[in-house]
Amino acid sequence: MPSFDSIAFFNREVTLVARELLGARLLVDGVGGIIAETEAYHPTEPASHSHRGKTERNASMFLGPARVYVYRSYGIHWCFNFVCADASAILIRAIEPTDGIEKMIERRGLTNLRDLCSGPGKLGQALGITRPTHDGLMIDAPPFSFTPTTTPPAVVIGPRIGITKATDLPWRFGIAGSAFLSKAFRPSST
């Protein structure tokens, strides 16, 4: 039994959780690493899949906090999200590989650690994420393993990328100075 209450952790304001996820350890079947980059999505803004209400695709976002939401992006990639309070979600954009690296190299067909999980689609492939297998599951039950950090890293904040709506919201969070980010953060102090 984990002493960590995942529902309480995720049942909070989505941008707060997105920031606290940085440095946490996420494994899928023993493969994964340290979360290095996240983006927050809330139903009140148009970039969120839950903005238009519940559909078959986004049903997992309405199951409650600490769930996993998986969707296909551009018809090719699987993207991995955590569900938070009020049908909000956090897209995991990048991970620093620490566990099962050989498995990730095999799945990605690459040997460069920095390219294994530095983007939502790459991450989904490296961790073997698919919608039929993982969508709607709880994050604290197998095959997942989630461990929050006890030593929060320095954080950089910026506007979300890869979207066409609500692009001005500073809801993208990353570990400052990490070599595993999907893209560099726009220069800004603090």
Add this chain to the structure above:
DNA sequence: GAGCTGATTGTCT
């Protein structure tokens, strides 16, 4: 090193 473009398929209008 930075920036642009084609690929590919499920979902929504």
Add this chain to the structure above:
DNA sequence: GACAATCAGCTCT
């Protein structure tokens, strides 16, 4: 029928 929370490969500087 059009779009999309992306990636990889190519061109240009």
